[in-house]
Amino acid sequence: MNDRPSSPRLAINGARLWHSLMQLAELGATAKGGVCRLALTDLDRQARDRVVGWAKDAGCSIRIDAIGNIFARRAGRDPTRAAIATGSHIDTQPTGGKFDGNYGVLAGLEVVRTLNDLGIDTAAPIEFCIWTNEEGSRFVPVMMGSGVYAGAFTLDHALQACDRDGVSVREALASIGYAGTAPAAVADGAPVFGAYFEAHIEQGPVLEATGNVIGVVTGALGQRWYDVTISGMEAHAGPTPMRLRKDALLPATRLMQQVNAIALAQQPDARATVGWVDVFPNSRNVIPGRVRFSVDFRHATDAGLSRMDVELRGAAAQLASETGLPIDVQQVVYFPPQPFTAELVDAVRAGATALGLPQQDIVSGAGHDAVYVARHAPTAMIFVPCKDGISHNEIEDAQEAHLTAGANVLLHAMLAVAQ
Ligand SMILES: [Zn+2]
Secondary structure (H helix, E strand, O other): OOOOOOOOOOOOOHHHHHHHHHHHHOOOEOOOOOEOOOOOOHHHHHHHHHHHHHHHHOOOEEEEEOOOOEEEEEOOOOOOOOOEEEEEOOOOOOOEOOOOOHHHHHHHHHHHHHHHHHOOOOOOOEEEEEOOOOOOOOOOOOOHHHHHHHOOOOHHHHHHOEOOOOOEHHHHHHHHOOOOOEOOOHHHOOOOOOEEEEEEEOOOOHHHHHOOOEEEEEEEOEEEEEEEEEEOOOEEOOOOOHHHOOOOHHHHHHHHHHHHHHHHOOOOOEEEEOOOEEEEOOOOOEEOOEEEEEEEEEEOOHHHHHHHHHHHHHHHHHHHHHHOOOEEEEEEEEEOOEEOOHHHHHHHHHHHHHOOOOEEEEEEOOOOHHHHHOOOOOEEEEEEOOHHHOOOOOOOOOOHHHHHHHHHHHHHHHHHHHO
16 A cells, blocks of 8 residues: 555554663663663663564564664665665663663664554665664764764774773674674765654753754754863962962963853854863862863854854964963864755655644754764754753653654655655
């Protein structure tokens, strides 16, 4: 049979999706109701095994690539067509929740189960995937599996990354049995999707505040991360007169205020955060001789991000000349803003409209696997609300009705491009 994508009886089974989420959350469950399931641990293996088992039960074939990404495929009528894919990750932060990432993977599984239930065959194959080490908690870089896929860094670079105990990704993948043989990078022959959708909890407070159920994600903010180092001279806090000090913390605190002001001057598109500060020697009665701190800039446009970069460097130079203390600004990470594909964003919007769900356009402030996939395949994302906008926390929570709504939009959007 061929249901039209907008047919009202085309609906996923929300209770089944919820039940699967709760079953997966048993693996690494924490006392506070969260999940601690770090990438490539034995708990990650158990979770992978569980989802792969469900995928096989749903009739999917499984492909595992050289960085351990898992692709579960439901065949289409036309084997020459590129897969219409969805997915996310099932690794968590040490204080993670049940929904971050897991929702996107299991929403994909639920789409496959629903197509089976309704006897719908699609022209293009349908795939759902699990990307390796999205969180970057145990191994850096973050978004490792999708980053290798997209060519953001090489497979070897990822395989050589080590955790704090000196265990490499290569060793960890082998020990959990997920060192696959399929090519991992598009450049090495990994299949390029016909389209990729990712459903995810918002991880922010916007949808909850507006009362909208569906966030139609139009793209992801660009990011520039910096290490700033200010050099002064340590000296005794008592005998050293104020006018003779080289206190590195004074220009540091002034520059931190300016970091904040730089973002406030470009609202609502800009974000700026100083999240990490290291004061040397960090002793009560020693004038700080060196201060290092991080700066995290995010902006919807590359021009805006560049403007923030110029302003940061200008403020640092100004403070250095005023105080006579050297200020070094090193950019350590750059992600360009990633707009999603208009046609797929429209498919998400149309799905929400057909289902009568309150929706709004939204930009992702966080990184997601979809941001890397978008470098090669048409991509879009679907956000659903999470309680108080909180994630990376054991109290992370989401409502079954909202998760169901997001998965229904996913189903409609995928069918719209798979036929
Ligand atoms: Zn996530």
